Amino acid sequence: MFETAIAGSLPKPAWLSETHKLWPQWKAEGDALRQAKADATLLWIKAQEDAGLDIIGDGEQSRQHFVHGFLEQVDGIDFEHKVKMGIRDNRYDAMVPQVVSALKLKGRVHAFEAQLARAHTRHKLKFTLPGPMTIVDTVADRFYGDKIKMAFAFAELLNQEALALQADGVDIVQFDEPAFNVYMKDAADWGVKALERAAQGLTCTTAVHICYGYGIKANVDWKNTLGDEWRQYEQIFPALAKSSIQQVSLECYHSHVPPHLMKLLEGKDVMVGVIDVASDVIETPEQVADTIGLALKYVSKHRLFPCTNCGLAPMDRDIALKKLDALAKGAALARKRHREAAQD
Ligand code: ZN
Numbered sequence: 091m092f093e094t095a096i097a098g099s100l101p102k103p104a105w106l107s108e109t110h111k112l113w114p115q116w117k118a119e120g121d122a123l124r125q126a127k128a129d130a131t132l133l134w135i136k137a138q139e140d141a142g143l144d145i146i147g148d149g150e151q152s153r154q155h156f157v158h159g160f161l162e163q164v165d166g167i168d169f170e171h172k173v174k175m176g177i178r179d180n181r182y183d184a185m186v187p188q189v190v191s192a193l194k195l196k197g198r199v200h201a202f203e204a205q206l207a208r209a210h211t212r213h214k215l216k217f218t219l220p221g222p223m224t225i226v227d228t229v230a231d232r233f234y235g236d237k238i239k240m241a242f243a244f245a246e247l248l249n250q251e252a253l254a255l256q257a258d259g260v261d262i263v264q265f266d267e268p269a270f271n272v273y274m275k276d277a278a279d280w281g282v283k284a285l286e287r288a289a290q291g292l293t294c295t296t297a298v299h300i301c302y303g304y305g306i307k308a309n310v311d312w313k314n315t316l317g318d319e320w321r322q323y324e325q326i327f328p329a330l331a332k333s334s335i336q337q338v339s340l341e342c343y344h345s346h347v348p349p350h351l352m353k354l355l356e357g358k359d360v361m362v363g364v365i366d367v368a369s370d371v372i373e374t375p376e377q378v379a380d381t382i383g384l385a386l387k388y389v390s391k392h393r394l395f396p397c398t399n400c401g402l403a404p405m406d407r408d409i410a411l412k413k414l415d416a417l418a419k420g421a422a423l424a425r426k427r428h429r430e431a432a433q434d
Pocket residue numbers: 097268299300301302303304399400401
């Protein structure tokens with residue numbers, strides 16, 4: 091009951107890359123960079139296990155950014171000539187690569203870090219990939235001329251890598267789709283279908299993470315415009331509930347999401363965000379357990395997985411460590427509180 095996990099990313103150590111950035115520059119290259127990525131991955135596996143988390147990830151230490159890390163291994167993308175583009179409905183500008191011809195994988199994308207992580211933890215291993223719709227929103231199209239067509243082209247490539255990750259021993263493949271919360275109608279119309287294409291044929295657990303973004307200023311400013319009630323999930327969850335995706339990761343603590351929207355995910359596992367990634371204040375175990383208690387009104391106890399609201403990549407490393415600790419301690423307290431209820 092209440093198996094804990096992080097959404098995906100963790101801060102990169104200062105010797106691996108720049109810190110506090112979404113697109114940090116690496117501090118090494120070639121073999122030295124590969125070794126540094128491996129060292130950082132092992133360090134974070136140990137930290138997650140020491141904190142007492144149940145489901146472990148690689149902390150995305152081997153990719154510069156959660157979308158572009160995947161795109162670097164795709165043929166048909168011009169990384170040399172990035173262009174400035176407003177992403178997430180122009181919430182912020184990013185330098186994005188361009189799609190210039192038909193898309194094809196150059197080979198495996200994440201074999202190195204997935205196999206490394208698998209060899210070094212006995213816990214359940216979760217591995218994240220960007221979702222097709224979010225990729226389409228983080229790249230400039232000079233070839234397909236059709237968003238949906240391009241999304242399904244990416245979904246096929248994601249599916250190839252996801253099946254290979256499963257063969258590497260990954261237990262949960264999670265697709266990150268923050269774009270679902272921005273283009274809700276498109277998400278319900280075709281985004282969920284593209285996601286299912288990406289997950290096609292997987293027999294391991296499948297998951298999707300939908301959030302209000304990293305704790306960066308542009309996102310915090312955006313959230314301040316969303317009003318007292320954030321009802322974006324209301325438009326996407328019904329389509330997800332009908333889909334083949336098994337787990338949904340959502341933002342809860344310190345958000346303005348009406349908690350009863352979790353009811354729309356009946357039949358799914360729900361990874362409930364109990365840790366705020368936009369604040370350096372460390373949650374107390376009581377606060378975490380209270381959020382779990384609130385979610386229990388809408389999610390059955392065996393389907394509730396306490397999680398972080400989003401990735402922790404841009405945070406201070408020591409704060410992230412303390413947040414992992416709070417997550418595990420809060421879930422332990424919740425288990426104590428709800429143990430009797432679980433026996434009936
Ligand atoms: Zn997120």
